[in-house]
Amino acid sequence: MARYLTKRILNMIPLLFIVTLLSFGIMQLAPGGPEYVILSAEADAMSDPQQVEALREKWGLNDPVHIQYFRWVGNMLQGDFGKSYYYRLPVKEVLASALPNTIRLNFFALVLIYAISIPLGVISAVRQYSKTDMIVTATAFAGQAAPSFWVASLLIWGVAMNSGGLIPTNGISTPGITFETYGWLSVLADRAKYMFLPLIVIVFGGLTGLTRYMRSSMLEVLREDYVRTARAKGLAEKVVIYKHALRNAVLPILAVSGGLLSSLVGGSVIIENVFSWPGIGRVAWQAVNNRDYNVSMAVMLLSAVLTMIGYLLVDIAYVWVDPRIKYD
Amino acid sequence: MAVAAEQKTDKLYGQAPKETTQFQQIVRRFLRNKAAVVGLIVLLLMYLVAIFAPYLASESLDAMNIPARFTPPSLEHPFGTDNLGRDVLSRMIWGSRVSLSVGFVAMTMAVAIGSLVGAVAGFYGGTWIDILLMRLAEAISIIPVFFLLITVVSVIRPSIFNIMLVIGVTSWPGLAQIVRSQFLSLRQRDFTEASRAMGASDARLIFRHILPNAAGPIIVSATLRIGSAILTESSLSFLGLGTQPPLTSWGQMLSQGRPFLLQAPWVSIFPGLAIFIVVICFNFVGDGLRDALDPKMKR
Numbered sequence: 001m002a003r004y005l006t007k008r009i010l011n012m013i014p015l016l017f018i019v020t021l022l023s024f025g026i027m028q029l030a031p032g033g034p035e036y037v038i039l040s041a042e043a044d045a046m047s048d049p050q051q052v053e054a055l056r057e058k059w060g061l062n063d064p065v066h067i068q069y070f071r072w073v074g075n076m077l078q079g080d081f082g083k084s085y086y087y088r089l090p091v092k093e094v095l096a097s098a099l100p101n102t103i104r105l106n107f108f109a110l111v112l113i114y115a116i117s118i119p120l121g122v123i124s125a126v127r128q129y130s131k132t133d134m135i136v137t138a139t140a141f142a143g144q145a146a147p148s149f150w151v152a153s154l155l156i157w158g159v160a161m162n163s164g165g166l167i168p169t170n171g172i173s174t175p176g177i178t179f180e181t182y183g184w185l186s187v188l189a190d191r192a193k194y195m196f197l198p199l200i201v202i203v204f205g206g207l208t209g210l211t212r213y214m215r216s217s218m219l220e221v222l223r224e225d226y227v228r229t230a231r232a233k234g235l236a237e238k239v240v241i242y243k244h245a246l247r248n249a250v251l252p253i254l255a256v257s258g259g260l261l262s263s264l265v266g267g268s269v270i271i272e273n274v275f276s277w278p279g280i281g282r283v284a285w286q287a288v289n290n291r292d293y294n295v296s297m298a299v300m301l302l303s304a305v306l307t308m309i310g311y312l313l314v315d316i317a318y319v320w321v322d323p324r325i326k327y328d
Numbered sequence: 329m330a331v332a333a334e335q336k337t338d339k340l341y342g343q344a345p346k347e348t349t350q351f352q353q354i355v356r357r358f359l360r361n362k363a364a365v366v367g368l369i370v371l372l373l374m375y376l377v378a379i380f381a382p383y384l385a386s387e388s389l390d391a392m393n394i395p396a397r398f399t400p401p402s403l404e405h406p407f408g409t410d411n412l413g414r415d416v417l418s419r420m421i422w423g424s425r426v427s428l429s430v431g432f433v434a435m436t437m438a439v440a441i442g443s444l445v446g447a448v449a450g451f452y453g454g455t456w457i458d459i460l461l462m463r464l465a466e467a468i469s470i471i472p473v474f475f476l477l478i479t480v481v482s483v484i485r486p487s488i489f490n491i492m493l494v495i496g497v498t499s500w501p502g503l504a505q506i507v508r509s510q511f512l513s514l515r516q517r518d519f520t521e522a523s524r525a526m527g528a529s530d531a532r533l534i535f536r537h538i539l540p541n542a543a544g545p546i547i548v549s550a551t552l553r554i555g556s557a558i559l560t561e562s563s564l565s566f567l568g569l570g571t572q573p574p575l576t577s578w579g580q581m582l583s584q585g586r587p588f589l590l591q592a593p594w595v596s597i598f599p600g601l602a603i604f605i606v607v608i609c610f611n612f613v614g615d616g617l618r619d620a621l622d623p624k625m626k627r
Contacts, residue, residue, distance in 0.1 A: 015463060015466055015470065017437060018463060018467035019467050019471060021469070022467065022468070022471070023479075024604040026480055027483065029411075029480070029483050062557050134604075141608055141612070144608075144611060145604050145605075146600075146604050146607075147563060147579070147603050147607075149563065150582060150596070150600030150601075150603065150604065153582065153585075153596045153601070154596075154597070156589060157590065160590060188615060256416050262469075262473075263473075265472045265475075266473050266475060267473030267474065269475065270563055270567065273567065281474075284474075284479075288481075288569065289482070300475050300476065300479055303470075303471060303472045303475050304471045307471070308470055311470070
């Protein structure tokens with residue numbers, strides 16, 4: 001296990017290297033070169049060629065590209081992601097304040113997705129071609145095809161029209177409701193209230209792939225010999241399904257969790273935008289609109305690292321759950 | 329020789345059993361799937377509407393009529409009008425051209441790159457070129473796609489062509505992995521060995537002998553990918569990073585309708601519904617194709 005872990009972590013290094021090359025390369029694509037992206041933040045200097053030259057010198061843009069690249073990577077390795085022009089703060093601080101919000105939202109979404117999709121998939125596999133199965137499958141198709149921003153718009157329209165302000169449609173908390181003034185219960189209720197709509201949209205979108213996957217995995221397992229054996233020796237159907245079949249059918253679900261995680265984080269760009277949720281997706285979008293390039297690159301790298309860690313955790317969980325898998 | 333002998337026996341024994349080609353079997357299996365057939369018909373209609381947009385749209389793309397702004401759906405404006413009094417249905421018909429073609433072009437690009445990369449990596453599986461290509465694919469796929477997309481689009485400026493390019497260039501890794509695994513098993517089959525023994529070059533083996541055998545999974549994945557490319561374009565346009573005025577797409581219409589959601593929900597509802605229907609139809613067709621091309625995989 002330790003050797004496998006070391007190998008996996010060592011494997012991440014070339015991947016990270018390629019990701020840094022990609023992010024850096026994208027910046028080189030900017031028309032007129034990266035200097036216009038960086039220098040446009042100091043707009044007044046743009047018209048004066050002498051000042052532009054001075055700035056180029058100051059930012060090290062006259063150095064060869066590979067030196068610029070290594071300087072950028074070197075700074076990051078020391079924890080220096082540069083400065084955000086839009087927020088006028090170090091990039092690190094901008095990300096540090098946004099990241100917990102994204103993680104919180106997606107953590108609850110992930111838990112809900114698993115809690116709903118696994119039983120749903122099992123039921124629809126056990127009662128294949130029944131009415132329940134049809135409804136589950138149809139819902140799964142719908143969730144896969146419905147654009148998240150459209151679902152969000154419909155929800156906002158419906159809820160805002162009918163809930164009388166009970167369920168907020170944007171933001172993360174009511175200003176003023178804090179632990180000191182109201183106690184933890186009302187704080188909890190307040191935060192949950194704000195999370196309600198974004199969670200519905202994320203869960204509806206994320207649920208579908210997993211449910212379909214769970215269904216087909218369960219169908220496959222139900223055809224296995226050991227399930228027939230379990231039935232033949234007279235075990236109750238419940239025991240057969242939940243003890244013998246489910247355990248094996250859940251395993252492949254773990255394998256796709258990495259991809260789910262990545263798509264959740266990616267989808268946060270839209271969700272956080274629609275619901276004004278101050279997370280990493282919103283920061284990324286604002287950075288892009290304001291050509292806040294240091295932030296954009298840092299977000300890309302960070303999200304890639306997070307995804308990689310997610311995949312790693314999934315792999316570890318896989319080995320841990322399924323003793324048949326042995327790595328050296 | 330063998331074929332000639334078979335034909336002779338057919339003549340000797342009279343009427344041969346009715347032959348069906350593999351293609352006919354596939355078509356038959358596909359036609360049995362109702363959802364897939366309905367999906368295909370709806371898609372064909374949608375593409376016809378896009379092609380004949382100038383004859384079908386009752387108003388031009390930018391026919392403004394401020395006094396008639398926010399008219400709810402009626403006989404005159406079946407889907408209502410937007411904040412500038414433009415007919416929503418007409419704009420949707422014009423917008424279908426962008427939405428539907430983006431999906432197609434982006435998919436073609438992704439399939440071309442993904443097949444080529446997957447074929448080369450799989451054919452030379454285990455060598456340095458395989459490792460290099462697959463690492464690149466992995467690196468692209470671990471960056472959550474939206475972060476990658478919005479960054480690239482903002483750098484090279486949003487335009488329809490750039491959107492197609494970026495979606496195509498970022499969505500090939502999944503396909504490359506599918507094609508690669510196909511190649512890894514196909515390259516060891518007897519027919520590959522046989523052609524290799526007859527002196528076929530690597531390029532001939534890859535493109536003439538193995539690739540056609542991997543066509544099934546590629547076609548299925550391409551169909552599903554058109555749907556997801558359409559979703560991606562609409563999401564980008566919704567964020568303001570996709571199709572730019574004066575052109576319009578369904579995602580962009582939703583984005584424009586967003587500030588007036590409570591006042592005029594129809595401006596948002598109908599374009600979203602169109603995206604939804606098109607994507608679900610592509611998914612139906614893709615699923616139907618999967619079952620038809622590979623009955624073993626039927627779930």
